[in-house]
Amino acid sequence: TVAVTAVHEIPTDVIEAQIDAVVSDIGADATKTGMLSSSAIIECVTTALKKYAQIPGLRRLVVDPVMVAKSGDSLLKEEAVGALRDLLLPLAAVVTPNIPEAETLTGLTISTDEDIRKAARQIVAMGAASVVVKGGHREGPATDVYFDGRDFREFTSPRIETANTHGTGCTFASAVAAGLAKGLATEDAVGQAKEFVTEAIRRSFPIGQGHGPLNHFYKLWK
Numbered sequence: 204t205v206a207v208t209a210v211h212e213i214p215t216d217v218i219e220a221q222i223d224a225v226v227s228d229i230g231a232d233a234t235k236t237g238m239l240s241s242s243a244i245i246e247c248v249t250t251a252l253k254k255y256a257q258i259p260g261l262r263r264l265v266v267d268p269v270m271v272a273k274s275g276d277s278l279l280k281e282e283a284v285g286a287l288r289d290l291l292l293p294l295a296a297v298v299t300p301n302i303p304e305a306e307t308l309t310g311l312t313i314s315t316d317e318d319i320r321k322a323a324r325q326i327v328a329m330g331a332a333s334v335v336v337k338g339g340h341r342e343g344p345a346t347d348v349y350f351d352g353r354d355f356r357e358f359t360s361p362r363i364e365t366a367n368t369h370g371t372g373c374t375f376a377s378a379v380a381a382g383l384a385k386g387l388a389t390e391d392a393v394g395q396a397k398e399f400v401t402e403a404i405r406r407s408f409p410i411g412q413g414h415g416p417l418n419h420f421y422k423l424w425k
Contacts, residue, residue, distance in 0.1 A: 204369055204411030207272045212240050215247040222251040231260035232384035235376050238269040238278045242286035249290040263383040266295040266331070267376035268304045284308070293330025297389050299376045300326070302340045316348075323350035335379075335393050339371065345401075349393050358394055360401040367407035367415035374417055375400045 225231065239245045255261045268287055270279040279287070288308055292298055302313050305322040313322055319336050326334040333351040346359040378399045382392025403417035410416060418424070
């Protein structure tokens, strides 16, 4: 909960074999990427997505452009930002950056509502079908801005004062992917994910000395 103490990059041949094994055996109804670390890994994943492009679940792609851990530790090499932007984003059904990630992808400084909308337009212009820029880093209510290339929609929830927010972005992107796998439209999947994450934060666990985890099982554990 305090820091990232080490990172081990999985060899790309192993990543390729993992994807081949899952797709050929089980298949996929949706796909989500998270921490990819290096340009080599991004290139490997992109090649696999194109290889299986005929499978609808591989086209229902949620790209969480993970760059920095909650502790502030870097999770994406600087040289990999270009590969993420140029190779992976154009394949995405939806991209889910927080404000610092959106700033890195676009080169903008984001401080106003209009800045967020400008960043969203730029990310869609990079080839993504849609984007939701998460506003959790701003003061006040937590407002996420969704843009599909035509219309904007805001998803707002009250800010919950807690240190236990480890994995909020990963949980949100995974919940969006789950919604897409169930057949929801992207905008509806985003709305459902917003509700799920908000309640998972509200019922989060005070574990460790840093940022504790969300409660993903709050519907089961009363």
